[in-house]
Amino acid sequence: MQRILERMQSDLSDALGLAITIHDKRHDEHPSVLAALGVGAEFVDAQLSGIGGPVPDALAHQVPVLSPDLWTDDRWPELTLAAMSDGAPQYESEWEQVHGAAAVPGVWADDATVVVCCTLNRPASAATVASLFNYEQLVSAALITTAAENATAIADIITVLQSRGAIEQAKGALMGLVRCDADHAWKMLRRASQEFNVKLRELAVALVEHVSGAPAEQPATGTPITPDDRTREAARLMWAALSETPLPQ
Amino acid sequence: MTNSQFRCSAAEAEQPPVVTASGDIDLANVNEFQDVLNSAAADSDAITVDLSNVSYCDSAAVRALFTVAATTKLGLIVPATGTITTLLSISGLDRVATVTTVTTRD
Numbered sequence: 001m002q003r004i005l006e007r008m009q010s011d012l013s014d015a016l017g018l019a020i021t022i023h024d025k026r027h028d029e030h031p032s033v034l035a036a037l038g039v040g041a042e043f044v045d046a047q048l049s050g051i052g053g054p055v056p057d058a059l060a061h062q063v064p065v066l067s068p069d070l071w072t073d074d075r076w077p078e079l080t081l082a083a084m085s086d087g088a089p090q091y092e093s094e095w096e097q098v099h100g101a102a103a104v105p106g107v108w109a110d111d112a113t114v115v116v117c118c119t120l121n122r123p124a125s126a127a128t129v130a131s132l133f134n135y136e137q138l139v140s141a142a143l144i145t146t147a148a149e150n151a152t153a154i155a156d157i158i159t160v161l162q163s164r165g166a167i168e169q170a171k172g173a174l175m176g177l178v179r180c181d182a183d184h185a186w187k188m189l190r191r192a193s194q195e196f197n198v199k200l201r202e203l204a205v206a207l208v209e210h211v212s213g214a215p216a217e218q219p220a221t222g223t224p225i226t227p228d229d230r231t232r233e234a235a236r237l238m239w240a241a242l243s244e245t246p247l248p249q
Numbered sequence: 250m251t252n253s254q255f256r257c258s259a260a261e262a263e264q265p266p267v268v269t270a271s272g273d274i275d276l277a278n279v280n281e282f283q284d285v286l287n288s289a290a291a292d293s294d295a296i297t298v299d300l301s302n303v304s305y306c307d308s309a310a311v312r313a314l315f316t317v318a319a320t321t322k323l324g325l326i327v328p329a330t331g332t333i334t335t336l337l338s339i340s341g342l343d344r345v346a347t348v349t350t351v352t353t354r355d
Contacts, residue, residue, distance in 0.1 A: 057339060061308075063308040063336060063339055063340045064340055066342065066344065068344050125319070126316075126318030126346075127319040127320070129315040133315075133316065
């Protein structure tokens with residue numbers, strides 16, 4: 001995916017940001033950024049957080065969306081230079097250069113959609129949309145191939161994207177507790193989520209909150225993960241059981 | 250039957266060629282629509298597409314119109330209200346094409 005984006009960047013030399021966003025409704029997930037270049041990830045995250053923009057519109061209506069001049073576009077009054085500079089101040093000078101944007105949707109499986117988008121430092125045009133058509137086909141083809149090779153790979157990618165922060169923290173905590181490597185920590189999380197029949201990402205959040213006594217780190221996009229009591233109990237039991245395991249001599 | 254669904258009238262005097270579409274435009278016939286648009290655009294730097302008698306069109310038609318607008322100055326004739334108008338404003342196609350609305354009689 002990153003390679004496709006790099007190709008796009010050499011093609012669309014005026015692009016400040018490029019992103020591939022996927023939404024797999026079969027797993028009832030929120031849309032996630034699969035790959036991004038430049039300001040692409042922050043650009044899409046902000047739009048998905050509720051202020052709207054070409055990407056959520058392309059996902060919702062499944063039509064290509066073009067905005068010649070993004071900040072003044074009356075379709076998304078909340079998507080402004082000020083909002084983006086507040087949300088991602090590290091890119092303030094890039095946001096000031098943003099002019100046009102385009103987003104093109106595609107379908108790569110039943111109920112699974114993708115949006116390829118770009119934002120440019122000049123007005124976007126129909127030609128921008130037309131070149132995204134080509135890349136959307138490449139991206140969809142790549143997703144179809146990946147999905148055919150490994151049906152769970154895509155679901156795993158989305159899960160990890162959604163809750164990467166919390167899962168990484170939970171893995172770190174487990175690695176410290178039982179002195180194992182990251183792969184082993186991941187397997188423990190998976191096994192526990194299966195044994196307790198709770199979602200892995202919710203278990204990860206519950207675990208981090210149990211250990212730290214503070215809210216887990218979560219992405220700004222989508223709905224924050226709030227584990228239910230059963231999941232919190234599972235996290236408590238898992239942590240207690242592992243804490244009692246004698247350390248290898 | 251679909252042969253008459255997309256008609257192209259040749260350019261006259263100062264006017265660009267006009268592609269007149271009717272009925273439904275969807276995945277089933279969008280390639281044909283695209284072909285007519287492309288051949289009309291091949292001989293002219295501007296074309297007008299009359300969609301005022303189109304009963305239904307979806308994102309496939311929007312893609313076809315964006316594609317032709319990438320290389321040609323595009324004019325659109327559309328009903329004042331309805332799905333097509335909504336599609337144009339959601340997609341932003343109305344910002345790169347010259348849109349003329351007509352009131353249609355049912």
